[in-house]
Amino acid sequence: MPTTLSLVSLPPSHKLHIGLFENVTNAAHLHSQLLARNTEYEYAFIDASILVSNLQPLSAAFRAIHDLLDPTVGLRTPNVHSETVFSLSPTHNITDSYRRFGISPSSTAILVIKILDTTNPEYSEAETLKHLISIISGDEIEFTTENIRRFTDLAKVKKYYKLKDLGYVDELYKKKGREVKSKSEEEGWRDLEVAVLGQMALRSLV
Amino acid sequence: MYDRDHTYEFENIIKMSNPQLFGNTASSKPFERILLKQGAEAHVYKSAYLLPTLPCLIKARPSKTYRHTILDVRLTKHRCISEARLLNRCRLMGVPCPALYFVDDKQGEITMEWIEGPSVRDFLNSALELGVEDTNELDNTKLGKLMEDIGRIIAKLHNIEVVHGDLTTSNLMLRKLEQETADECEALPEYDVVLIDFGLGQVSASDEDKAVDLYVLERAFLSTHPKASALFRRIIESYTDNSVSPAVVLRRLQEVRLRGRKKSMIG
Amino acid sequence: MTIAIGLEGSANKLGVGIIRHTPSKPAEILSNIRHTFISPPGEGFLPKDTAIHHRSWVVKLVKQALKESGVKVEDVDCICYTKGPGMGAPLQSVAVAARTLALLWDKPLVGVNHCVGHIEMGREITGADNPVVLYVSGGNTQVIAYAEQRYRIFGEALDIAIGNCLDRFARTLNISNDPAPGYNIEQMAKKGKHLIDIPYTVKGMDCSFSGILGFIDMYAGEMLSGVEKRDAETGELITPEDLCFSLQETAFAMLVEITERAMAHVGSTQVLIVGGVGCNERLQEMMGIMARERGGSVYATDERFCIDNGIMIAHAGLLAYSTGFTTPIDESTCTQRFRTDEPLIKWRN
Numbered sequence: 001m002p003t004t005l006s007l008v009s010l011p012p013s014h015k016l017h018i019g020l021f022e023n024v025t026n027a028a029h030l031h032s033q034l035l036a037r038n039t040e041y042e043y044a045f046i047d048a049s050i051l052v053s054n055l056q057p058l059s060a061a062f063r064a065i066h067d068l069l070d071p072t073v074g075l076r077t078p079n080v081h082s083e084t085v086f087s088l089s090p091t092h093n094i095t096d097s098y099r100r101f102g103i104s105p106s107s108t109a110i111l112v113i114k115i116l117d118t119t120n121p122e123y124s125e126a127e128t129l130k131h132l133i134s135i136i137s138g139d140e141i142e143f144t145t146e147n148i149r150r151f152t153d154l155a156k157v158k159k160y161y162k163l164k165d166l167g168y169v170d171e172l173y174k175k176k177g178r179e180v181k182s183k184s185e186e187e188g189w190r191d192l193e194v195a196v197l198g199q200m201a202l203r204s205l206v
Numbered sequence: 207m208y209d210r211d212h213t214y215e216f217e218n219i220i221k222m223s224n225p226q227l228f229g230n231t232a233s234s235k236p237f238e239r240i241l242l243k244q245g246a247e248a249h250v251y252k253s254a255y256l257l258p259t260l261p262c263l264i265k266a267r268p269s270k271t272y273r274h275t276i277l278d279v280r281l282t283k284h285r286c287i288s289e290a291r292l293l294n295r296c297r298l299m300g301v302p303c304p305a306l307y308f309v310d311d312k313q314g315e316i317t318m319e320w321i322e323g324p325s326v327r328d329f330l331n332s333a334l335e336l337g338v339e340d341t342n343e344l345d346n347t348k349l350g351k352l353m354e355d356i357g358r359i360i361a362k363l364h365n366i367e368v369v370h371g372d373l374t375t376s377n378l379m380l381r382k383l384e385q386e387t388a389d390e391c392e393a394l395p396e397y398d399v400v401l402i403d404f405g406l407g408q409v410s411a412s413d414e415d416k417a418v419d420l421y422v423l424e425r426a427f428l429s430t431h432p433k434a435s436a437l438f439r440r441i442i443e444s445y446t447d448n449s450v451s452p453a454v455v456l457r458r459l460q461e462v463r464l465r466g467r468k469k470s471m472i473g
Numbered sequence: 474m475t476i477a478i479g480l481e482g483s484a485n486k487l488g489v490g491i492i493r494h495t496p497s498k499p500a501e502i503l504s505n506i507r508h509t510f511i512s513p514p515g516e517g518f519l520p521k522d523t524a525i526h527h528r529s530w531v532v533k534l535v536k537q538a539l540k541e542s543g544v545k546v547e548d549v550d551c552i553c554y555t556k557g558p559g560m561g562a563p564l565q566s567v568a569v570a571a572r573t574l575a576l577l578w579d580k581p582l583v584g585v586n587h588c589v590g591h592i593e594m595g596r597e598i599t600g601a602d603n604p605v606v607l608y609v610s611g612g613n614t615q616v617i618a619y620a621e622q623r624y625r626i627f628g629e630a631l632d633i634a635i636g637n638c639l640d641r642f643a644r645t646l647n648i649s650n651d652p653a654p655g656y657n658i659e660q661m662a663k664k665g666k667h668l669i670d671i672p673y674t675v676k677g678m679d680c681s682f683s684g685i686l687g688f689i690d691m692y693a694g695e696m697l698s699g700v701e702k703r704d705a706e707t708g709e710l711i712t713p714e715d716l717c718f719s720l721q722e723t724a725f726a727m728l729v730e731i732t733e734r735a736m737a738h739v740g741s742t743q744v745l746i747v748g749g750v751g752c753n754e755r756l757q758e759m760m761g762i763m764a765r766e767r768g769g770s771v772y773a774t775d776e777r778f779c780i781d782n783g784i785m786i787a788h789a790g791l792l793a794y795s796t797g798f799t800t801p802i803d804e805s806t807c808t809q810r811f812r813t814d815e816p817l818i819k820w821r822n
Contacts, residue, residue, distance in 0.1 A: 008254045058256045062308065072312055169300035169362045172450065194305035194319070198294040201309045201317075246737035272762040273726040276668045281726075371677060406677050 002112075002129050003143045007062050014065050016058070017114040017128050020048065020147060024138035028105035037078075041135065044084035048109035049153040050101050050160060053145040053193045057111055059200060060087035065115060080115050090161055090199035100160050109151040111143070112136060149189065157192070161199045166191065239264065247285075247405060252320065255307045261320035262307055265289070265405075269314075282314035285405065290316050292368060292404040299366045302359060302381075303401045321400050323382055326356065327375035327426075330434070352380075353437050355399040357444025360419065363401065365450050369415040371406030374426040378402075413451075417458035420445070424463075475550045475795065476503070478538070478574070479787025482527045482567035483559025483587050484611055485510040485518040489531075489538040490784025491549075494791050500597050503542035505777060505784040506534055514649050517640060524562035531570040538783070546578050551799070553790025556584035557811030559612065564807040572805055583790035584800040587781075588613060588813040591747040592624060593792060594785035599772035601745045605736045607728060607760070608813070610748035610781070611636035614728070616678055616735045617813055619821060624813045627735040628678025635724055636750050638682040642720055645693050646713050653780075658717045659753050665718025667704040667711055673723055678734050680727045689720055725756045729763050742769025752779040792820045 002019035006012040033041035046057055064083035067073040077083045077094055089097035103110055114132055116123055133140060141147050158166070170180045183191070239251040248265050255262035267282045269275075286309065293316070296303045308317035324332075333349060356378060363370060370377070380397040410416075423441070427434045446452040474495045481488040487510075491503040510526035512518045539546070554571035557564060575582045592606050606617040606624070614630035633641075636655060643654030648661070669692070672684040693716055696702055702711040732744055744764050746757060751773055761771040778785065796819040 005257075007256050008258055008260075055256060055260070059307065062256055066310075070312070163298070165299050167300050168298075169365055172365060176450070191300075195298050198297060198306040201306045202290060202294055246734045270726075270730075270763070271766065272729050272759040274668050274722045277673070277722060277726055280670070281673060 002132055002140065004125060004129070007058065007065065010062065010065050011069070013117055013119045015116055015118050016061055017116070017132055018143045019112045019132050019136070020141050020143045021112065021136050021138035022109045022141055022151070024108050024110050024136060026137040027103050027107040027110065030135070031103055031105045042079060042081055043132070044081040044113040045103040046085060046088065046101060046111040046113070047103050047107045048111050048148060048151040050088070050157055051111060051148045052152050052157060052189065052196055054143060054148060055193065056088070056196055057113060059197055060084050061113060061115060063087040081113065084113055084115070087203070088200060090203050092203065110136065110138070157196065161196050163195055166195050255317050262317050263304065263320050265316045265318070267314040283311050286311050286314045286316060289404050289407070292407045292409070293318060295366065296363065296368060296401070296404070301362045301366060301368070301401060302398060303404070321379045321381050321402060323380040323397065325376045326378040326380060326399070329380055330375060349437070350440055352399070353440035354444040357441040358448045359399050359401055361445045361448035364416045364419070364455065367409055367411045369408060369410045369419050370401065370404065371408065372403065373419045373423040413454045413458045416455045417462045420455070420459050421462045475791055476544055476548050477551050477553050477787040477791035477794065478535070478549055479553040479783040479785065479790055480531070480567050480571050481555045481587070481781050481783045481786045482563045483555045483557065484563065484781060485523050486781040487527045487530050487534060487567070488781055488783035489534040490782055490787045491538050491542040491544055492784055492787040492791060494795065500788055502784055503544055504538040505782055506538055506541070507782055508534060511651050514647050515644050517644065520560045520562040523560065524566045527563050527566040531567065535574070549578065549580055551581045551583050551790060551794045553583040553585050553786045555587045555590070555786055555807070557808035558587060559809065561809050564809070568805060568807045572802060575802065581794070581799040582802060582805050583794050583798065584805060585786045585790045585793070586811055586813065586816045588615065589624060589816055589818070590785035590789040592617065593789040594778050595745045595747040595772065595774055597788060598774050598778055599745060601743050601772040603741065604743035604745035604772060605732060605739060605741045606745045606747060607732045608748045609635050609728065609746065609750035611640060613748060614680070615813060616731050618735060618739045618741065619818070622818045622821065624818060626812070626814050627738060628680070628731040631679050631681045632683040633686065635682060635728065636748070638686050638724065639750065641686055642689055645690050646716065653749070655750055655753065658721065659755065661714045662717040662721045662755065665712065665714040665716070667707070667709065667715040668722055669711060669715065669719045671719055671723040673727060675727050675730055678731045678738070680731050682724060685720065685724060689716060692716065721755055725759050728756065729759050732760065733763050733767070736767060742767050743772065744769065745772040747774065747779065749780045752776045796820050
């Protein structure tokens with residue numbers, strides 16, 4: 001089942017409906033519907049290969065909802081879903097952000113997010129989740145960091161998030177021939193995750 | 207390995223020096239803001255980011271009514287951005303500090319990783335109170351190891367051309383490490399040193415700025431405890447080992463010590 | 474009961490004051506007079522000319538002060554003079570005058586730190602018990618707090634003093650030096666309304682004004698040479714009044730910020746402003762807002778005590794004299810550099 005949750009310090013009525021899918025076969029169709037602005041397909045479709053943890057898409061959604069609800073900020077893109085994809089980006093280039101972090105016709109692992117104001121009388125959680133599942137041809141798996149990391153394309157993440165300085169100090173020490181305490185795999189993932197979150201957080205700043 | 211006979215229980219000291227942080231956090235509502243500190247410039251809150259299970263720290267800069275609104279907005283925004291950038295630079299490049307989660311530059315608020323643990327200041331006070339005064343025998347004790355860690359983290363910071371600007375023992379935290387790492391070897395510390403509060407920091411390659419960083423820390427140490435001078439020597443040794451250009455900075459530190467942080471000025 | 478004469482001449486003001494201390498009573502100001510060397514617009518006061526001014530006025534002022542106070546020479550306990558910091562030549566002229574009086578009347582000499590004079594007089598007049606002190610004048614910008622028999626400097630301007638910044642700015646704009654450039658800037662600033670973006674440089678408890686001066690000198694220079702400057706929002710022309718306004722708003726915000734940081738650091742809620750720039754009502758107002766928000770208050774004095782004067786030298790000198798301190802004639806030098814944290818403040822706990 002997809003996950004339904006609300007984010008801390010945002011109105012609890014704004015709920016995220018999140019589904020993670022692998023072996024997706026209809027990415028080309030989803031992509032074309034997005035381009036056609038078919039409102040049936042108003043979702044944040046994220047290519048899972050640029051994700052490193054569950055916090056990363058949640059943080060993007062947080063920013064999107066935050067900006068949506070703050071009248072002094074507002075959205076930079078057509079809706080809160082496109083804004084979520086844009087919020088994954090460390091830069092202000094909207095077109096690039098769709099291309100890099102949104103789905104492409106060849107995507108096979110996809111994270112889908114639907115954000116809804118549940119105070120709307122027409123809202124039904126069951127219907128929302130049903131629709132979310134119905135539009136994706138693929139296998140739904142649990143939205144966990146463990147699952148997400150199965151799809152991560154490290155080279156792409158490092159390139160898109162401009163992480164060439166990640167772990168600079170240790171590299172410096174290695175170059176000088178010093179012994180550097182090796183990090184566990186988990187520590188490596190954690191460093192990558194917070195580096196990505198940090199780059200996303202700095203996007204807003206001119 | 208450290209000698210158990212004449213030392214202390216690290217864990218107990220940590221609990222004693224900051225008991226409220228070890229209370230039952232489940233009973234409190236973590237996503238409400240709890241005001242922790244109201245400083246001259248910033249208010250610091252504990253809260254949660256995204257999920258109730260992810261504690262965070264929010265640093266807010268309330269507007270100052272004494273100054274012109276335009277100037278106030280400009281400064282608040284500028285400082286918020288500058289601090290966020292420094293945090294990100296340090297964490298990315300490998301200097302242990304809180305991870306950057308979210309920046310609201312309109313409100314002047316930074317949301318960052320919550321660091322669980324006491325400050326080095328609180329820890330040292332407790333340790334010294336408990337009678338860990340024989341600072342000449344620091345070798346192989348965890349206190350000595352702690353000083354090495356502090357020297358290393360400052361060297362790392364300076365290696366990436368960042369100066370902290372307010373390097374006191376209150377701005378160095380001890381964070382409990384993941385259990386798996388701690389179990390690998392008994393001699394390893396169970397705590398990691400983390401730098402916090404980059405509000406006065408800046409990117410700088412200046413030897414003078416780096417020397418003043420060390421000088422401010424030295425003063426903070428000496429005012430904590432008269433016997434802390436031996437501890438500080440260990441920090442400098444470790445800094446020397448880990449800095450890429452220690453000689454020029456330490457020479458400058460001598461000069462700063464002689465004249466004080468302040469330069470002599472014409473009247 | 475003790476009486477002291479104080480002679481001050483570290484900059485362009487020559488001041489003579491006579492004070493009486495009576496145990497457990499407030500100090501009595503018997504006389505406090507001043508004569509200022511005013512240079513033409515666009516010019517600062519040069520040490521040589523200022524020294525000539527002091528030498529030619531000191532006898533007149535001492536005579537007048539004695540006459541006003543009704544004090545007889547034999548009732549005077551000590552002669553106090555400014556040892557420093559300040560400009561060399563003017564300091565020397567006044568030191569020579571003080572030495573002469575001491576030898577002539579056979580009275581002990583007391584050399585006084587100018588900054589300590591300001592602080593002690595400020596405390597005496599306002600009743601502020603243990604405040605953080607902001608000392609702002611032509612030559613000094615310091616945030617000071619008392620601890621263990623010293624006035625310790627917590628923060629200061631790292632390059633030029635705020636008063637110097639204001640004075641030099643006035644010269645750029647050809648603002649009159651009469652009665653004081655800072656006073657004229659303050660009056661013009663009241664008519665300014667557009668805030669222009671000026672460098673704001675604070676590092677912890679220290680600050681810097683040279684960047685401001687360089688920027689505003691350039692900006693004003695362009696304006697005076699006919700380049701039109703307009704406000705970004707309203708499109709209205711920027712006037713010299715706007716420059717004065719922007720300079721004050723920016724520079725004073727820096728001063729209030731470093732003062733607040735020092736107050737938080739030492740845990741004090743009182744703040745005392747002393748020195749010539751301390752007369753500025755906008756600075757006092759801003760400091761007051763900050764202090765109130767911290768649950769405290771601001772203490773300031775008027776121009777009689779803010780601006781360099783002889784009475785503060787007499788007062789601080791007499792406090793030192795009461796603890797047994799005197800300056801032997803052969804050590805009665807003066808010094809351009811004399812830090813506020815050097816003198817031992819024996820009269821305080």
